[in-house]
Amino acid sequence: MVLDDVKISEAIVRTFTEKLLGVLRTDVAIVGGGPAGLCGAYHLAKAGKKVVLFERKLSMGGGMWGGGIMFNQIVVQDEGKEVLDEFGIRTVTAEPGYFAADAVETTMTLGSAAAKAGATLMNLFSVEDVLIKGDSIDGLVINWSPVEMAGLHVDPITVRSRFIVDATGHAAEVSHIIEKKAGVKLFTPTGRVMGERPMCADVAERLTLENTKEIYPRVYVTGMACNAVFGGPRMGPVFGGMLLSGKRVAELILAEMQNT
Ligand code: 48H
Secondary structure, eight states, X not given: OOOXXXXXHHHHHHHHXXXXXXXXXXXXXXXXXXXXXXXXXXXXXXXXXXXXXXXXXXXXXXXXXXXXXXXXXXXXXXXXXXXXXHTTOOOEEEETTEEEEEXXXXXXXXXXXXXXXXXXXXXXXXXXXXXXXXXXXXXEEEEEHHHHHHTOXXXXXXXXXXXXXXXXXXXXXXXXXXXXXXXXXXXXXXXSOOOOBOOOHHHHHHHHHHTOSEEETTEEEOTHHHHHHHTOBOOOSBOHHHHHHHHHHHHHHHHHHHHO
Protein backbone atom coordinates (compact mmCIF):
# COMPACT_ATOMS: atom_id res chain seq x y z
CA MET A 1 0.00 0.00 0.00
CA VAL A 2 1.22 3.50 -0.83
CA LEU A 3 0.73 5.79 2.15
CA ASP A 4 -1.34 8.89 1.39
CA ASP A 5 -0.03 11.78 3.51
CA VAL A 6 -3.38 13.53 3.69
CA LYS A 7 -5.15 10.37 4.84
CA ILE A 8 -2.71 10.29 7.77
CA SER A 9 -3.74 13.84 8.63
CA GLU A 10 -7.43 12.99 8.20
CA ALA A 11 -7.06 10.02 10.53
CA ILE A 12 -5.56 12.23 13.23
CA VAL A 13 -8.02 15.09 12.87
CA ARG A 14 -11.09 12.83 12.71
CA THR A 15 -10.19 10.50 15.58
CA PHE A 16 -8.93 13.30 17.83
CA THR A 17 -12.11 15.29 17.24
CA GLU A 18 -14.17 12.23 18.16
CA LYS A 19 -12.07 11.79 21.30
CA LEU A 20 -12.48 15.42 22.32
CA LEU A 21 -16.23 15.37 21.67
CA GLY A 22 -16.40 12.21 23.76
CA VAL A 23 -15.00 13.88 26.88
CA LEU A 24 -17.10 17.04 26.86
CA ARG A 25 -19.69 15.33 29.07
CA THR A 26 -18.18 12.97 31.59
CA ASP A 27 -18.60 11.29 34.98
CA VAL A 28 -15.28 12.39 36.45
CA ALA A 29 -12.81 15.00 35.22
CA ILE A 30 -9.37 14.80 36.83
CA VAL A 31 -6.97 17.74 36.63
CA GLY A 32 -3.32 16.68 36.71
CA GLY A 33 -1.58 13.54 35.49
CA GLY A 34 0.84 12.93 38.36
CA PRO A 35 0.83 9.70 40.36
CA ALA A 36 -2.31 10.61 42.34
CA GLY A 37 -4.34 11.64 39.29
CA LEU A 38 -3.26 8.60 37.29
CA CYS A 39 -4.05 6.20 40.14
CA GLY A 40 -7.46 7.81 40.60
CA ALA A 41 -8.15 7.64 36.86
CA TYR A 42 -7.18 3.97 36.77
CA HIS A 43 -9.49 2.94 39.62
CA LEU A 44 -12.46 4.99 38.42
CA ALA A 45 -12.13 3.75 34.84
CA LYS A 46 -11.69 0.17 36.05
CA ALA A 47 -15.00 0.56 37.90
CA GLY A 48 -16.62 1.45 34.56
CA LYS A 49 -16.90 5.21 35.00
CA LYS A 50 -16.32 7.67 32.19
CA VAL A 51 -13.11 9.47 33.17
CA VAL A 52 -11.06 12.17 31.50
CA LEU A 53 -7.74 13.42 32.82
CA PHE A 54 -6.31 16.76 31.67
CA GLU A 55 -2.55 17.29 31.92
CA ARG A 56 -0.85 20.57 31.08
CA LYS A 57 2.46 19.04 30.05
CA LEU A 58 3.42 16.89 27.08
CA SER A 59 3.91 13.86 29.30
CA MET A 60 1.86 12.34 32.08
CA GLY A 61 3.64 11.57 35.35
CA GLY A 62 3.99 14.93 37.10
CA GLY A 63 6.79 14.96 39.64
CA MET A 64 7.52 11.25 39.64
CA TRP A 65 9.91 10.88 36.69
CA GLY A 66 12.86 12.38 38.51
CA GLY A 67 12.65 10.48 41.83
CA GLY A 68 14.65 12.46 44.43
CA ILE A 69 17.09 15.08 43.09
CA MET A 70 16.95 13.38 39.66
CA PHE A 71 18.11 10.01 41.10
CA ASN A 72 15.29 8.29 39.30
CA GLN A 73 14.23 6.03 42.15
CA ILE A 74 11.15 6.52 44.31
CA VAL A 75 10.58 5.15 47.81
CA VAL A 76 7.38 3.67 49.19
CA GLN A 77 6.45 2.25 52.57
CA ASP A 78 4.64 -1.08 53.21
CA GLU A 79 1.20 0.20 52.12
CA GLY A 80 2.65 1.88 49.05
CA LYS A 81 4.43 -1.31 48.05
CA GLU A 82 1.06 -3.09 48.02
CA VAL A 83 -0.15 -0.59 45.42
CA LEU A 84 2.98 -1.04 43.29
CA ASP A 85 2.54 -4.83 43.57
CA GLU A 86 -1.03 -4.49 42.22
CA PHE A 87 0.41 -2.82 39.11
CA GLY A 88 3.23 -5.37 38.81
CA ILE A 89 5.84 -2.65 39.40
CA ARG A 90 9.12 -4.10 40.65
CA THR A 91 10.58 -2.97 43.98
CA VAL A 92 13.74 -3.64 45.95
CA THR A 93 13.90 -3.61 49.73
CA ALA A 94 16.33 -0.85 50.70
CA GLU A 95 15.67 -1.43 54.40
CA PRO A 96 12.74 -3.10 56.15
CA GLY A 97 9.71 -0.88 55.45
CA TYR A 98 11.52 1.17 52.75
CA PHE A 99 11.04 -0.09 49.22
CA ALA A 100 12.60 1.54 46.16
CA ALA A 101 11.19 1.40 42.64
CA ASP A 102 12.37 2.73 39.31
CA ALA A 103 10.68 6.12 38.81
CA VAL A 104 10.41 5.69 35.04
CA GLU A 105 8.95 2.17 35.24
CA THR A 106 6.46 3.36 37.86
CA THR A 107 5.38 6.44 35.92
CA MET A 108 4.97 4.65 32.62
CA THR A 109 3.16 1.71 34.16
CA LEU A 110 0.64 3.93 35.94
CA GLY A 111 -0.05 5.89 32.76
CA SER A 112 -0.45 2.75 30.73
CA ALA A 113 -2.74 1.15 33.33
CA ALA A 114 -4.99 4.22 33.45
CA ALA A 115 -5.27 4.35 29.65
CA LYS A 116 -5.87 0.63 29.31
CA ALA A 117 -8.55 0.72 32.02
CA GLY A 118 -10.43 3.16 29.76
CA ALA A 119 -9.58 6.62 31.11
CA THR A 120 -9.12 9.24 28.39
CA LEU A 121 -5.78 10.96 28.95
CA MET A 122 -5.60 14.46 27.42
CA ASN A 123 -2.12 15.93 27.54
CA LEU A 124 -1.28 19.51 26.53
CA PHE A 125 -4.50 20.83 28.07
CA SER A 126 -4.54 23.34 30.92
CA VAL A 127 -7.55 23.78 33.14
CA GLU A 128 -7.92 27.52 33.53
CA ASP A 129 -11.31 27.83 35.21
CA VAL A 130 -14.34 25.95 36.51
CA LEU A 131 -17.89 25.94 35.19
CA ILE A 132 -20.33 27.25 37.78
CA LYS A 133 -24.12 27.36 37.89
CA GLY A 134 -25.43 29.11 41.00
CA ASP A 135 -23.19 27.65 43.67
CA SER A 136 -22.73 24.35 41.86
CA ILE A 137 -19.41 23.52 40.22
CA ASP A 138 -20.47 21.64 37.12
CA GLY A 139 -17.30 21.25 35.09
CA LEU A 140 -14.00 22.60 33.86
CA VAL A 141 -12.82 25.22 31.43
CA ILE A 142 -9.91 24.01 29.31
CA ASN A 143 -7.49 25.48 26.84
CA TRP A 144 -4.38 24.30 25.00
CA SER A 145 -1.27 24.64 27.19
CA PRO A 146 0.68 26.29 24.34
CA VAL A 147 -2.00 28.99 24.24
CA GLU A 148 -1.45 29.56 27.96
CA MET A 149 2.36 29.46 27.56
CA ALA A 150 2.36 31.92 24.68
CA GLY A 151 -0.03 34.23 26.48
CA LEU A 152 -2.36 34.25 23.48
CA HIS A 153 -5.81 35.71 23.93
CA VAL A 154 -7.78 32.66 22.77
CA ASP A 155 -11.02 31.69 24.46
CA PRO A 156 -11.30 28.26 26.09
CA ILE A 157 -13.93 25.53 25.82
CA THR A 158 -15.99 23.83 28.53
CA VAL A 159 -16.36 20.29 29.84
CA ARG A 160 -19.35 19.24 31.95
CA SER A 161 -18.55 16.69 34.66
CA ARG A 162 -20.48 15.20 37.54
CA PHE A 163 -17.32 15.04 39.69
CA ILE A 164 -14.06 16.98 39.58
CA VAL A 165 -10.73 15.98 41.08
CA ASP A 166 -7.97 18.46 41.86
CA ALA A 167 -4.79 16.40 41.35
CA THR A 168 -2.60 19.37 40.45
CA GLY A 169 0.08 18.73 43.08
CA HIS A 170 1.75 21.48 45.11
CA ALA A 171 -0.11 24.23 43.23
CA ALA A 172 -3.64 22.97 44.04
CA GLU A 173 -4.77 25.03 41.08
CA VAL A 174 -8.41 23.98 40.91
CA SER A 175 -8.94 24.61 44.62
CA HIS A 176 -7.37 28.06 44.27
CA ILE A 177 -9.60 28.86 41.31
CA ILE A 178 -12.72 27.83 43.24
CA GLU A 179 -11.67 29.82 46.30
CA LYS A 180 -10.73 32.95 44.38
CA LYS A 181 -13.30 33.06 41.61
CA ALA A 182 -16.39 31.28 42.88
CA GLY A 183 -16.49 33.17 46.16
CA VAL A 184 -17.50 30.07 48.12
CA LYS A 185 -16.12 28.41 51.23
CA LEU A 186 -14.15 25.17 50.85
CA PHE A 187 -14.63 22.31 53.33
CA THR A 188 -11.37 23.16 55.14
CA PRO A 189 -11.12 24.47 58.72
CA THR A 190 -10.65 28.02 57.38
CA GLY A 191 -12.90 27.68 54.33
CA ARG A 192 -9.85 28.56 52.24
CA VAL A 193 -6.74 26.93 50.74
CA MET A 194 -4.53 26.70 53.82
CA GLY A 195 -1.09 26.32 52.19
CA GLU A 196 1.56 23.62 52.32
CA ARG A 197 3.89 23.31 55.34
CA PRO A 198 7.57 22.28 55.55
CA MET A 199 8.88 18.75 55.15
CA CYS A 200 7.95 15.92 57.51
CA ALA A 201 7.50 12.69 55.58
CA ASP A 202 5.80 10.65 58.25
CA VAL A 203 3.10 13.20 59.13
CA ALA A 204 2.71 14.25 55.50
CA GLU A 205 2.06 10.73 54.26
CA ARG A 206 -0.62 10.17 56.90
CA LEU A 207 -2.27 13.53 56.30
CA THR A 208 -2.28 13.10 52.52
CA LEU A 209 -4.55 10.14 52.92
CA GLU A 210 -6.68 11.67 55.69
CA ASN A 211 -7.17 14.84 53.65
CA THR A 212 -8.14 13.07 50.45
CA LYS A 213 -11.62 14.52 50.67
CA GLU A 214 -14.49 16.34 49.11
CA ILE A 215 -13.57 20.04 49.38
CA TYR A 216 -16.74 21.35 47.79
CA PRO A 217 -19.86 19.46 46.64
CA ARG A 218 -18.68 16.96 43.99
CA VAL A 219 -15.14 18.37 43.98
CA TYR A 220 -12.39 16.22 45.51
CA VAL A 221 -8.72 16.73 46.17
CA THR A 222 -6.01 14.07 45.90
CA GLY A 223 -2.22 13.75 46.22
CA MET A 224 0.06 16.65 47.08
CA ALA A 225 -2.83 19.06 46.55
CA CYS A 226 -4.41 17.66 49.75
CA ASN A 227 -1.48 19.00 51.76
CA ALA A 228 -1.63 22.36 50.03
CA VAL A 229 -5.37 22.66 50.61
CA PHE A 230 -5.46 21.42 54.22
CA GLY A 231 -2.13 22.87 55.42
CA GLY A 232 -0.21 19.58 55.63
CA PRO A 233 3.57 19.21 55.36
CA ARG A 234 5.45 17.98 52.29
CA MET A 235 7.08 14.56 52.23
CA GLY A 236 9.87 14.61 49.66
CA PRO A 237 10.37 11.64 47.33
CA VAL A 238 8.26 9.07 49.18
CA PHE A 239 5.30 8.32 46.91
CA GLY A 240 3.11 5.83 48.79
CA GLY A 241 0.76 8.57 49.95
CA MET A 242 0.23 9.79 46.37
CA LEU A 243 -0.69 6.32 45.12
CA LEU A 244 -2.92 5.53 48.09
CA SER A 245 -4.60 8.94 47.84
CA GLY A 246 -5.42 8.31 44.17
CA LYS A 247 -7.00 5.01 45.10
CA ARG A 248 -8.87 6.60 48.01
CA VAL A 249 -10.31 9.43 45.91
CA ALA A 250 -11.68 6.86 43.47
CA GLU A 251 -13.29 4.91 46.32
CA LEU A 252 -14.87 8.06 47.78
CA ILE A 253 -16.30 9.16 44.44
CA LEU A 254 -17.62 5.68 43.65
CA ALA A 255 -19.31 5.60 47.08
CA GLU A 256 -20.90 9.03 46.52
CA MET A 257 -22.05 7.99 43.06
CA GLN A 258 -23.80 4.99 44.57
CA ASN A 259 -25.57 7.12 47.16
CA THR A 260 -26.84 9.82 44.80
C1 48H B 1 -3.70 20.78 33.78
C2 48H B 1 -2.22 20.76 35.54
C3 48H B 1 -2.72 21.97 36.03
C4 48H B 1 -3.79 22.58 35.30
C5 48H B 1 -1.14 21.35 37.34
O1 48H B 1 2.79 17.35 40.92
P1 48H B 1 2.18 16.05 40.57
O2 48H B 1 3.09 14.91 40.40
O3 48H B 1 1.03 15.75 41.66
P2 48H B 1 0.72 14.48 42.58
O4 48H B 1 -0.07 15.03 43.71
O5 48H B 1 0.15 13.40 41.79
O6 48H B 1 2.15 14.01 43.10
C6 48H B 1 2.96 14.86 43.81
C7 48H B 1 4.41 14.44 43.68
O7 48H B 1 4.82 14.42 42.34
C8 48H B 1 5.25 15.42 44.43
O8 48H B 1 5.42 16.53 43.93
C9 48H B 1 5.75 15.11 45.74
C10 48H B 1 5.54 13.78 46.36
N1 48H B 1 6.39 16.07 46.36
C11 48H B 1 6.87 16.02 47.69
C12 48H B 1 7.71 17.22 48.00
O9 48H B 1 8.07 17.35 49.19
O10 48H B 1 8.02 18.05 47.10
O11 48H B 1 1.35 16.18 39.23
C13 48H B 1 0.45 17.25 39.07
C14 48H B 1 0.25 17.44 37.59
C15 48H B 1 1.49 18.02 36.88
O12 48H B 1 1.88 17.15 35.85
C16 48H B 1 1.02 19.35 36.33
O13 48H B 1 1.55 19.65 35.07
C17 48H B 1 -0.47 19.16 36.27
O14 48H B 1 -0.78 18.38 37.41
N2 48H B 1 -1.24 20.40 36.38
N3 48H B 1 -2.69 20.16 34.45
N4 48H B 1 -4.24 21.96 34.19
N5 48H B 1 -4.33 23.75 35.69
N6 48H B 1 -2.04 22.31 37.13
